[in-house]
Amino acid sequence: MTFFKPAFRHPDLPANKLGFTKKDYEGAISTLCAGCGHDSISAAIVQSCYELSLPPHRVAKLSGIGCSSKTPTYFLGNSHGFNSVHGRMPSVATGANLANRELTYIGVSGDGDSASIGMGQFAHVVRRNLNMMYVVENNGCYGLTKGQDSATADIGSKSKAGSVNPYEPIDLVGIALQLGATFVARSFSGDKEQLIPLIKAALSHQGFAFIDVVSPCVTFNNNVGSTKAYDYVRDHLDATSTVDFVPVHEEITTKYGEGQSQDVAMHDGSMVHLQKLHGDWDPSNRQSALNALADAKSKGDILTGLLYVDAESQELHETLETVPGALNELTEADLCPGSGALAKINASLR
Template sequence: MSYLKPGFSHPHHQQNNLGLYRKDYEGALSTLCAGCGHDSVSAAIVQACFEADVEPHRVAKLSGIGCSSKTPNYFLNHAHGFNSVHGRMPSVATGACMANRELIYVGVSGDGDTASIGMGQFAHVARRNLNMVYLVENNGCYGLTKGQDSATTDMGSVSKAGRASPFESIDLVALALQLGATYVARGFSGDKEQLVPLIRGALAHRGFAFIDIISPCVTFNNNPGSTKGYEYVREHMQAVGQADFIPVREEVTASYEPGCSVEVALHDGSVCLNKIDPELDISDRASALRLLDSYKERGEILTGLLHVDRDSEDLHDTLETADRPLRDLSEQDLCPGQVALDSINQSCR
């Protein structure tokens, strides 16, 4: 069996302003479970970059460890890529961005990679306002290691092993707002109409652009007792609740108007999503945090663009770094001479 994608392009396929086809933004064939929400996120990234006329060779893809961290292999095959160790993607992204500010940095992480082992690094990359797009594919469990609870698992949610989570969950959107992220949004992997514009906005933003993406796990969140499940779906999923067989499933999709709520039937149950009211002041962090709390009390998940700082200054602005990549700086640039050194020493006295 061949796992190579055909290189053929139909002559009538749409091109963007760079003369590139959508296939020029694709990656390798996915090895994730059929129906995984992460593949829908990859498709949304491909579409967003195609529509935004992003040059693939100007993108650097970074990730840590987990199902989510495999996904950079499935988009932008001609981009730079680096798969780091568990939870350490933010520090690698920081080093790369400081060395070369001309690239577009896209980091893909998961709820474990970010909210557990990577929490410390996530906090600092957000507060420093590194110029990057940071996507979390959030499925509320460790899908790569048989579905254990993650830090975003809701309190009381029953895992596939039959145990209820005794801990309060971490809301990464609220945390990003509190840490000072300058572009904060939440999306759903099955709502492409909403997710693609959110990613395009993140790509255009100068500063730390964070998107928490609810991305269903079709394998390990398919049990009764999950906080994402209601009675109807529980009745239909009990037969495979304790099996390790991964059935082929359809992609979960949804479309609904701003200000409206909708119950989305996931493979593990249903979850109530609500798009924010268009009258929300997205420049006000406090109002976004209040809305998050109010919707959480009603058992709903708020999606959409929650906050953006249009006057954001990124880490390069704060540190007043060189405009050129470090590789382009000559010895004369890096060693300004005795006069400059004397001036620096004098300023420290």
């Protein structure tokens, strides 16, 4: 068995605005279980980066430990990558981002990696509003260690072994909203029509963009009684909106029929088009998103879509007033401005 993709591709594959084909955004062949929802998320990231015409060599992908954290191998094979230790991906992402603000950062984590051992790191990367897209591939179990319940497993959910989870789940979406995340969404790995526009919008957002993706584990958590199984999720989805993302260089149109719609302008002029389903939900109001989340939980539903976005957010570099550009591009004159600059700094401290 080989884990290498054949080099041959159809010579007439369509190219994006940079001249890249979708092949240029792919990675290695997946070694995850056949039917794993994580592979669908990888495919959605590939499609999103291709459609946005992101230069692959200007993307940095980071992860921790777990089935989810293996997936950066399976997309953007020509990009920078770093697989950190368990739960510590946010620290590595923060350091890399502060060193080079000009790259596009994609963090991939899991419910164990973020909601258990990495919870402290997750909380602080949210509140600092680091400019990155942070995706949690949420299956409610530890797939690498034979399917034990994770911290996001719903109370009453039954594992493949037959045990029932007695603990309240940690809702990373609710925590992200409470800690000040400036872009919060939830989706389902089996719904690419919703997931791809959300990823494109997250990649275009200036600030911390969090997407919690329910991604069923076909081996250990796809059984009757599991609230992370394919059948359960499909039966309990409750969407806030129909989502479409229009990059700034494309004509802005809408394909929605009757009903309310709302446009959210991003920093670069691109638009997120929303067809609102919840009458009392406002994507620019954090409390409205928290209320909608609580209402869905009381009904046993899984609320998906773009829950909240702050299109005017101030990301970490702006807060810290760092220098423009990457640190490795600073010249000697930038690093050693002379005695006059030192005297001015010393004077400001007196």
